[in-house]
Amino acid sequence: MNTAIRHQSGTRFALSLNAVFVYIFFYAPITLLVVFSFSDSKTVGRWGGFTFNWYGDFAGNQALQHALWVSVKVALWSTVISVILGTLAALALERFTFRGQKVFDALLYLPIIIPDVTMAIMMLLFFSQALDVVDSLFGIQTTKGIETITISHIAFNVSFVSVVVRARLAGMSKTLEEAAMDLYATRWRTFRFVTMPQIVPGIAGGALLALTLSLDDVVVTQFSSGPGATTLPVYVFGLIRRGVTPLINATSVIMLGASIILVLLSLIAQRGRSIGQQRVPAPESDDASTSSFSTQ
Amino acid sequence: MKASKLLRLLAVVAALSVVAAACGDSDDEGVVGPADCELNETDGDLAIFNWAEYLDPEELDAFAAEFGVRVTMDSYDSNEAMQPIISAGKSGYDLIVPSDYMVTILVQAKVLQVLNKDAIPNMANLLDEFQDMSFDPGNVHAVPYQWGTSGLAVNTAVVGTDFDRSWSLVFDPAVADQYSGRITLLNDPRETLGAALKYLGYSLSTTSMEELNEAGDLVSAAADTNVLAFDTDQADELLVGGETLIGHGYSGDMFVQFLEADDPSDFVYFVPKEGGTIWVDTIGIVFDAPHPCTATTFINWLLSAEHGAALSNWNYYATPNEAALDGLDEDLVAFLTDPALLPGGQESLEQLVDTGDFETNYSDVFIRAKG
Numbered sequence: 001m002n003t004a005i006r007h008q009s010g011t012r013f014a015l016s017l018n019a020v021f022v023y024i025f026f027y028a029p030i031t032l033l034v035v036f037s038f039s040d041s042k043t044v045g046r047w048g049g050f051t052f053n054w055y056g057d058f059a060g061n062q063a064l065q066h067a068l069w070v071s072v073k074v075a076l077w078s079t080v081i082s083v084i085l086g087t088l089a090a091l092a093l094e095r096f097t098f099r100g101q102k103v104f105d106a107l108l109y110l111p112i113i114i115p116d117v118t119m120a121i122m123m124l125l126f127f128s129q130a131l132d133v134v135d136s137l138f139g140i141q142t143t144k145g146i147e148t149i150t151i152s153h154i155a156f157n158v159s160f161v162s163v164v165v166r167a168r169l170a171g172m173s174k175t176l177e178e179a180a181m182d183l184y185a186t187r188w189r190t191f192r193f194v195t196m197p198q199i200v201p202g203i204a205g206g207a208l209l210a211l212t213l214s215l216d217d218v219v220v221t222q223f224s225s226g227p228g229a230t231t232l233p234v235y236v237f238g239l240i241r242r243g244v245t246p247l248i249n250a251t252s253v254i255m256l257g258a259s260i261i262l263v264l265l266s267l268i269a270q271r272g273r274s275i276g277q278q279r280v281p282a283p284e285s286d287d288a289s290t291s292s293f294s295t296q
Numbered sequence: 297m298k299a300s301k302l303l304r305l306l307a308v309v310a311a312l313s314v315v316a317a318a319c320g321d322s323d324d325e326g327v328v329g330p331a332d333c334e335l336n337e338t339d340g341d342l343a344i345f346n347w348a349e350y351l352d353p354e355e356l357d358a359f360a361a362e363f364g365v366r367v368t369m370d371s372y373d374s375n376e377a378m379q380p381i382i383s384a385g386k387s388g389y390d391l392i393v394p395s396d397y398m399v400t401i402l403v404q405a406k407v408l409q410v411l412n413k414d415a416i417p418n419m420a421n422l423l424d425e426f427q428d429m430s431f432d433p434g435n436v437h438a439v440p441y442q443w444g445t446s447g448l449a450v451n452t453a454v455v456g457t458d459f460d461r462s463w464s465l466v467f468d469p470a471v472a473d474q475y476s477g478r479i480t481l482l483n484d485p486r487e488t489l490g491a492a493l494k495y496l497g498y499s500l501s502t503t504s505m506e507e508l509n510e511a512g513d514l515v516s517a518a519a520d521t522n523v524l525a526f527d528t529d530q531a532d533e534l535l536v537g538g539e540t541l542i543g544h545g546y547s548g549d550m551f552v553q554f555l556e557a558d559d560p561s562d563f564v565y566f567v568p569k570e571g572g573t574i575w576v577d578t579i580g581i582v583f584d585a586p587h588p589c590t591a592t593t594f595i596n597w598l599l600s601a602e603h604g605a606a607l608s609n610w611n612y613y614a615t616p617n618e619a620a621l622d623g624l625d626e627d628l629v630a631f632l633t634d635p636a637l638l639p640g641g642q643e644s645l646e647q648l649v650d651t652g653d654f655e656t657n658y659s660d661v662f663i664r665a666k667g
Contacts, residue, residue, distance in 0.1 A: 042556050046537055063353060121380070128384040141586060143343075143388030223381060226388040227343030228368035238348030238371035240529060 030256065037249035054250035064251060067235040070146060074221075074231060075214040078153035083207045085154070086161025087199070091191075093162070094169040095177075111156040112163070120223035123152045127224055144226030152224040153214045160213060161206035168202025204266060211262075215255075329409030329581065331588035335417065335596070340587040341366040342594055345378060345389040347577070350442075352610040359597060365590055382582055383407050389582050390591040396431045396576045397650045399438045408437040409581040415592045418599035418619075426616035429576065430647065438578035439595055440616035442608065444547040445574050445645060446487055447567035449532070451541045453559075461639045463495035463568045465542055467514050469521065476522045478541040480534055481515070483526040485662035486648050487573060488515060491544060494571045494646075501649040505657065512661035519667050526666055536563065548613035551631045560627075566637050571644030576616070 037055075041048025058064060092098075093105055111119065131142050176198070180190040218233045225234070232255070236248055333339070342359075344351070348371035356367040370389075372378040375398040381387055383405055394402055402408045413419060419427075419439060426440040448465060455475070464471045466479050481488045490500040492511035502508060519526075524540060532553035535543040543550070547565060554560040579598070581591045597603055605623025608615040614632055615621065624632075631637075638644065651658070 042533075124380060124384050128386040131386045143586065144386065145388070222372075222377065225370070227345075227370060230370045235348070235371065238373045240373065 033249050034253050034256075037246050037253045039246050039249075042245050054246045055254075057247050058250050058254065061247070063230075064232070064235065064247075067230050067232045068251075068255075070149075070229055071215055071232040074146060074149050074153060075211050077150045078157055078214045079207050079210045081150075082154045082157035082161050082210050083203060086158045086206060086210075087165050087203055089158065090162040090165035090169055091195075094166055095174075108159055108162060111159040116217075116219040119152075119156060120220045123148075123155070123220060124223040127152075144224060144229070146225075146229040148224045148226060149221050149229055149231065152220050153217065156217075156220065157210040157213060160209050161203075164206035164209060165199060165202045168199045168205075172198055204269075208263075208266060212259075215259075327406050327410060328583045329588070330412035331409065331415075331581070331592055333412055333415045333589035333592050335415050336363075336593050337415070337589045338363050338365050338587075338593055339589040341368070342391070342587060342590045343367075343389045344369040344391045344393075344594075345382065345387070345582075346371055346391075346393045348373065350393065350577075350611055352606060355603060355606055355610070358603075359594060362597075363590070363593065379407075385584050387582065387584075388586065390585040390587050391579055391594065392582055393441055393577055393579050394438065396429070396578070396647055399429075399578055399580070400431045400650060402580070403432060403437050407583050409583055409585065409588060410436055411439070411581065411595070412592055415589075416596045416599065418596045421599050421601065421604065421617050421619040423616055423618045425642075426576070429578075430649075431576075432578070438580035439599065441577045441579045441598075442548075442611065442613040443574065443576040443616055444613045445567050445572055446482065446491075446544070446546050447565060447572045449535055449543045449545055449550045449554075449563060449565040451535060451538075451562060452564050453562040454541055457564075461566050461569055461636065463491055463570050465568070466522070466544065467492060467495050467518055469517070472518065472522045475541045477524050478539070479518075479523050479543075480525050480527045480531045480540050481518070481523055481544045482531065483528045485658040488526070488544065489658055489662055489665075490573055490648065491568075494568070497570070500571075500573060500646045501651055503651055503654045508657060508661050512665045515662070516665040516667060519665060547631075548611065551628065552612045554631075555627060564634075564636065565631070566634075566639060567644065569639040569644065571640050571646060573648055574645035575648070577613075 036047070038050050038052070039047050040051035040053065089108060093101065093108070127144050127148050131144065134140070134142055176194050177190055180194045181187070185193070216233060217231075218237055221231050222234050225231070230238075232251070236251065239245075239248060342365055344356075344367065346369055350371075351369065353369070356369060359365075360367045372381070375395050378392060378394065379398065379401065382389065382392055382402075394408075399408070416439070419435065422435075422440060426435075426443075428434055429438075429440065432438050448461075448463075450459070450465070459465065460471070462468075465475075466472050466481065472479065481491070486500075489508065489511050492514040493500055493502055493507065495514065496507070496510060498504075498507045498511070525534075527534065528545075531540075531543040531545040532549045534540045535545075535550075536553045536557045545565075550563075550565040554563045554565070557563060579595055581588055581595075585591055598607065599617060601617070601619035601623060604615050604617035604620030608620065608628060609623075609625045612628055615624070621629075
């Protein structure tokens with residue numbers, strides 16, 4: 001008995017030690033990044049006294065702010081559209097059978113598997129040819145820009161969203177949906193009131209993933225952008241050639257802050273929803289599950 | 297059922313037409329230009345694709361205000377990243393800033409327009425040695441934009457001023473051993489092997505495997521004993537930060553970083569007497585530029601005395617513009633006119649020339665030498 005407890009406390013100690021190491025591994029570089037964003041020295045990694053100057057530089061740097069704005073716009077649009085398309089694809093693949101399903105299934109994974117550079121070159125060629133066709137068909141002058149970046153981000157994000165949503169759907173029993181339809185709910189009402197509430201966490205996860213991937217991407221963006229459409233990561237990457245200054249740190253800290261707020265907001269939203277769910281639709285789902293039992 | 301068949305057919309037709317367009321393009325393409333433009337004519341907004349931090353945004357505003365057009369500028373980080381984006385077509389950019397060897401490649405691929413020199417009278421402002429570049433004879437496709445050299449920068453506060461301005465500082469163990477562990481070399485096969493080749497008295501762009509291996513052995517020996525790191529981006533910062541005493545690097549980077557030091561006169565940059573590389577970045581018009589006349593006007597505007605000087609004063613690289621020399625910052629002039637900058641004279645400078653298929657040997661030898 002005694003040894004068992006000692007064993008347990010030993011395991012527990014090892015586990016918490018492991019957790020501490022993992023957190024150090026994650027957060028030590030981030031802490032350094034934040035600390036050196038306040039360093040009054042042009043050289044990254046050399047402490048030159050405390051200053052807010054780099055944040056002032058960020059506020060005064062129009063090109064950087066423009067790049068940030070482009071990044072945010074692209075990320076939001078591509079996330080919204082790829083969440084809709086990805087969820088629809090996931091539903092189609094999980095809930096229906098149709099000809100060519102296997103092929104479609106395999107093809108959907110392709111953007112996840114192929115390397116970034118390949119994707120980038122594909123996009124480059126596609127846009128330069130497609131815009132030529134558009135121009136000759138409609139007699140207008142189009143160029144690449146924020147729209148083409150958004151389209152290329154949707155192209156890889158759809159796959160990621162649909163994989164996440166499918167994982168959620170696969171772990172979900174069909175009985176509730178069948179029960180709803182037994183009770184003469186239309187397909188739409190079944191989706192709206194039974195399926196949708198259950199896959200919302202999957203959709204939210206997919207959306208966050210899409211948002212992050214879009215904000216991070218350099219290679220694909222570089223090859224599908226046009227005049228006036230430089231995203232933040234691409235701009236920062238270009239700055240490196242002229243030497244890294246703590247301005248990059250300050251920019252990263254601002255982005256980091258924004259993403260932490262985003263994650264906190266999504267946590268708060270989920271919490272609110274789960275409390276709300278427990279209260280309101282609980283009787284409804286109770287009904288559904290009892291009726292599904294009765295049909296069995 | 298019918299509707300879905302129709303959709304499928306449409307998709308196939310769309311895909312085929314894209315392929316057809318791709319095939320059709322390659323035949324009827326020739327050299328584009330010169331654009332039919334008057335002096336100072338504009339035909340719409342301007343889009344520039346440039347290296348990061350290479351042109352003052354306020355200068356763009358000035359051009360925009362003077363000519364009543366909008367100007368946008370985006371950046372790339374290497375010639376190799378820019379090339380496919382521009383070559384594929386429909387990039388939307390009017391102007392690009394390729395380096396010397398890349399101009400040769402772009403001209404061969406017919407990606408640069410022939411310039412309308414009648415609309416660029418300020419080309420006469422260029423120094424004589426920039427009027428006829430070897431990579432683009434007669435400056436037909438591209439105009440020199442900025443230039444610089446690569447060489448050695450030394451911390452004279454520690455090393456002193458009494459040393460031979462030679463590559464022996466890094467390659468001769470008798471000299472370099474004193475600075476062991478406090479030397480950086482560029483992380484670039486052509487630049488670093490080029491330095492060793494120059495030290496040995498060979499051409500920077502040799503295609504002799506024997507000479508290249510000899511240079512590789514030299515770099516390898518230095519790497520094993522005295523070199524702290526092969527570093528391109530941080531070489532200047534390591535030197536001024538005090539971590540290193542001798543840094544192999546680019547002139548403009550070094551000059552800018554010297555000004556960050558407590559006392560800039562503690563540092564000196566020079567091209568060793570055996571010689572070193574000179575590079576020239578140029579500006580040219582993209583073959584499918586939406587607004588070639590505005591682009592031509594911009595090139596002419598940039599070549600004026602006032603704006604040529606503003607360009608150099610902002611990025612601290614040397615200007616090929618003779619008329620602009622009077623307008624340069626004192627600090628920059630002091631660096632550029634330092635009599636000790638070029639102990640080997642102008643003739644010791646050599647441009648890197650594309651060696652074609654031999655290029656991979658440089659990478660291979662360099663990777664082996666770094667160990």
